[in-house]
Amino acid sequence: MTRVWQWNRPVTVREVLLDLQTERDIAYTTVMTVLDKLYRKGWLRRDQVGRAYRYEPVSSREAYTAALMNDAWGTSDNPAAALVHFFGLMSPEQREALRDALRVAALFPAPTDPAPADPGPAPAGTEADTAGEPDTAAETRPDTGGHSGAHSGGPGGADSGGLSTPP
Numbered sequence: 348m349t350r351v352w353q354w355n356r357p358v359t360v361r362e363v364l365l366d367l368q369t370e371r372d373i374a375y376t377t378v379m380t381v382l383d384k385l386y387r388k389g390w391l392r393r394d395q396v397g398r399a400y401r402y403e404p405v406s407s408r409e410a411y412t413a414a415l416m417n418d419a420w421g422t423s424d425n426p427a428a429a430l431v432h433f434f435g436l437m438s439p440e441q442r443e444a445l446r447d448a449l450r451v452a453a454l455f456p457a458p459t460d461p462a463p464a465d466p467g468p469a470p471a472g473t474e475a476d477t478a479g480e481p482d483t484a485a486e487t488r489p490d491t492g493g494h495s496g497a498h499s500g501g502p503g504g505a506d507s508g509g510l511s512t513p514p
Contacts, residue, residue: 352408357401
């Protein structure tokens, strides 16, 4: 998945192969098999162009990471305790990012959540704080997010040579 996200456009097996071969020896059939498995699991979509398929992600790296986190949290017998332990593992920077995310989430409740009575002032830099200004941050931000470790549950399967799980 990492390699496909990095291209930011639909890619062929050959393109992913050549990209991976700059780091290690890998067979065309290995890359083809992994991309096909990711397609069958619903993480990639593909279109046939001539004799080749072009693959592209169904979701963003962030949505994939959120799904992994949700899957992991859902396996706990005590989700509240799991969150407490998770927060304890976070760096100060990660905790600050979480606080910012919670502030933004409070501004945009899920459709089934009741709207907050008075969310207070919008955090600086949020859409509500910059009403009418275009959001160019997402367009100019490089894709440098990451995740380490293998994933065995849900779509994506176990680690397949850097293709099925984000870094």
